[in-house]
Amino acid sequence: MQINKTISIPDRSRPGLTTTANSAVDQQGTDGNWTTVGQRQSQRQRRRGGRLVRRKREKMKNRSVSLKFGTLNVGTMTGKSREIADVMERRRVDILCVQETRWKGSKARNIGGGYKLFYHGSDGKRNGVGVILKEEYVRNVVEVKRESDRLMCVKVEVEGEMINVVSGYAPQVGCELEEKEKFWKELDWMVESIPRRERVVIGADLNGHVGEGNRGDEEVIGRFGVRERNVEGQAVVDFAKRMEMAVVNTYFQKKEEHRVTYKSGGRSTQIDYILCRRCNLREIRDCKVVAGESVAKQHRMVVCKMTMEVTKRKRVKTEQKIKWWKLRKETCCEDFRKEVRAVLGSVEIFPDDWETTAAVMRETGRKVLGMSSGQRKEDKETWWWNEEIQESVQRKRLAKKRWDSDRTEENRLEYKERTREVKREVAKAKQKAYEELYESLDKKERRKGVV
Structure with a gap:
């Protein structure tokens, strides 16, 4: 059984005024719940508070x-x-x-x-x-x-x-x-x-x-x-x-x-x-x-x-990658070949299921070749690095030291020229290394020699 009650509640938003709220109260006790003006105001404040928090978070971005x-x-x-x-x-x-x-x-x-x-x-x-x-x-x-x-x-x-x-x-x-x-x-x-x-x-x-x-x-x-x-x-x-x-x-x-x-x-x-x-x-x-x-x-x-x-810039998430470039070394290539043969049971022809073969190759690569660090620009392995680049970098370092100790126009021009020389050597080394890699992948003998 329910009893309808009319309750006068002070309106806190405008002092001195009252408002009327009709609510249903359970006869079993006085702990029945009803919505009052004060509670409605609290709900509005919580909603406003949520918006303010969201705005603050957006501003922090x-x-x-x-x-x-x-x-x-x-x-x-x-x-x-x-x-x-x-x-x-x-x-x-x-x-x-x-x-x-x-x-x-x-x-x-x-x-x-x-x-x-x-x-x-x-x-x-x-x-x-x-x-x-x-x-x-x-x-x-x-x-x-x-x-x-x-x-x-x-x-x-x-x-x-x-x-x-x-x-x-x-x-x-x-x-x-x-x-x-x-x-x-x-x-x-x-x-x-x-x-x-x-x-x-x-x-x-x-x-x-x-x-x-x-x-x-x-x-x-x-x-x-x-x-x-x-x-x-x-x-x-x-x-x-x-x-x-x-x-x-x-x-x-x-x-x-x-x-x-x-x-x-x-x-x-x-x-x-x-x-x-x-x-x-x-x-x-x-x-x-x-x-x-x-x-x-x-x-x-x-x-x-x-x-x-x-x-604010978000930090770019990077992932670890298999060091496939190590296959250029004969020792790594031989170890990789032995491991793949051991897993596939010394077969000469790959299984028809490509997904299975690819999974075996990736797992073997992780085990034999290892994984990169996954960090950007840190501990980056430059497999195209050669002695010519190393010598150019050394000449650039010496020119920079001379420029720091004696700021003459001659030393500045020399340092500028050494910097350009390093860039040229790096570009040549990269191009040569990639051309050799693509040629090796295109050769049928190389594909057979992997396994």
Whole structure:
């Protein structure tokens, strides 16, 4: 028998109010169960707690990586290399785009302080662009595209993420229209050639004023520009709309002193910009002009901080493998042949059941030849190694010691040449070893000689 009871229970979510709960209570005792508001709230809290825990676990799978990008029109790199490296070190800039380097050639050069400059220029008196990288990112350079003396791109891998750093120098106001159109077409092509899943950061002197305010252009620029927009600034906005980019400078409210990038005489304007994809704009934490540096006479460095959420890499599971390459040795081959004959009963023809034969071969290989360690890049057996490679490696080691003790240009070139020599010898040895292995497997006599 059941009795329906109406119970008034205080509503803890809103003090002073009560709620009514109808429940069925067993007549045998007072230990009957009913659902109250408090219990329902506890259940909701547990559900919310579960979601919070899941979110926390998902967050733990990722980790944040911060990078500082900058752009600066240096006027010329001659006599300023070390000074720029010092500025980057003090301001903790990881990657810097430089314009008007006025260096001829397509090369890479260490500028001191652990920084390296990748540059391109066709005339030593005008134009020229470059990208300066911190030492830890130099090793991760994947590709360098040198489009012209006004445009180049360096692709860098950072924690498994690809970042394309573009350095650009747009024609000045007085240049011909054809030259300006050529620059924007090349920049369009360069950005379009980059896969959508990869990040793009453009640091450039675009010689245009995007202006203050963003009515009608909210998707590509912020409200914090300088002065009024001109024709060249409209070209910047049009490019950002075409390529779905965002002008980072204009999204952060700063004093005018920290927005002006160019000062000459009585003029103060904003013509140096950092752009990124609109979808990555939320990763930008700050952007401002660095005042107080004298490395360039008229231009000022623009710096932005990007924080990326990258997925932690899982350790790749490896498996142990049978050391089949040991069959190249006559002693191992003879032991393997004897063991297989013993298992198969000294038959000359394999059984018709391939699975049985394969199982016998694998088990015999494990017993006679042994198993690899299963560890990546550790205790790896290079069966193609030979004396020529060993001698090349020894020469490389000696060259490295000389380079470490005496950092002259001659020693550097020698070490570089020895490194290339080792790579060539390894490639030749691998090719020769595999060709011999394939030839031995193709020969009918070799197949018979195995068993």
